[in-house]
Amino acid sequence: xxxxxxxxxxxxxxxxxxxxxxxxxxxxxxxxxxxxxxxxxxxxxxxxxxxxxxxxxxxxxxxxxxxxxxxxxxxxxxxxxxxxxxxxxxxxxxxxxxxxxxxxxxxxxxxxxxxxxxxxxxxxxxxxxxxxxxxxxxxxxxxxxxxxxxxxxxxxxxxxxxxxxxxxxxxxxxxxxxxxxxxxxxxxxxxxxxx
Numbered sequence: 001x002x003x004x005x006x007x008x009x010x011x012x013x014x015x016x017x018x019x020x021x022x023x024x025x026x027x028x029x030x031x032x033x034x035x036x037x038x039x040x041x042x043x044x045x046x047x048x049x050x051x052x053x054x055x056x057x058x059x060x061x062x063x064x065x066x067x068x069x070x071x072x073x074x075x076x077x078x079x080x081x082x083x084x085x086x087x088x089x090x091x092x093x094x095x096x097x098x099x100x101x102x103x104x105x106x107x108x109x110x111x112x113x114x115x116x117x118x119x120x121x122x123x124x125x126x127x128x129x130x131x132x133x134x135x136x137x138x139x140x141x142x143x144x145x146x147x148x149x150x151x152x153x154x155x156x157x158x159x160x161x162x163x164x165x166x167x168x169x170x171x172x173x174x175x176x177x178x179x180x181x182x183x184x185x186x187x188x189x190x191x192x193x194x195x
Contacts, residue, residue: 057191127151
């Protein structure tokens with residue numbers, strides 16, 4: 001059961017990170033699917049920064065073998081750092097120590113570069129997908145689409161993410177993970193600000 005839980009944890013926590021051909025080094029020339037309007041990346045980043053703090057909630061996934069992990073309690077830290085230029089996002093199962101030898105603990109960095117909101121996910125699967133984000137018309141949701149990846153994709157990779165702000169104390173994160181066999185796994189984290 002521990003091995004099964006570890007495999008499922010890698011997928012869930014790395015949903016956070018289908019082709020093996022994508023395992024080449026970062027392509028810094030990659031372009032976003034849509035060109036952001038000037039200043040819109042800063043607006044989207046301001047929304048992400050408003051989520052700074054500690055969050056707790058549950059995860060739900062569409063992966064049938066992970067049924068035993070439904071409603072698993074998660075802890076998310078979103079820390080604004082580097083004089084406001086970066087947000088560090090960290091996932092971990094609630095009430096577990098920061099022990100990378102026993103528990104998954106993916107880290108995601110969000111920042112603006114050339115008026116494009118970037119997300120780089122440092123995955124427990126051993127790779128680093130990069131995505132570009134765009135904010136919805138209503139200003140409450142940011143969707144990130146895959147741009148490129150560094151590292152091996154032999155156990156899969158994170159392919160999309162979305163952050164939806166419900167209110168200042170509630171947000172939802174949707175993460176999409178592509179397995180090497182082509183299966184796509186979606187996970188939804190329903191998070192409340194920790195008091």
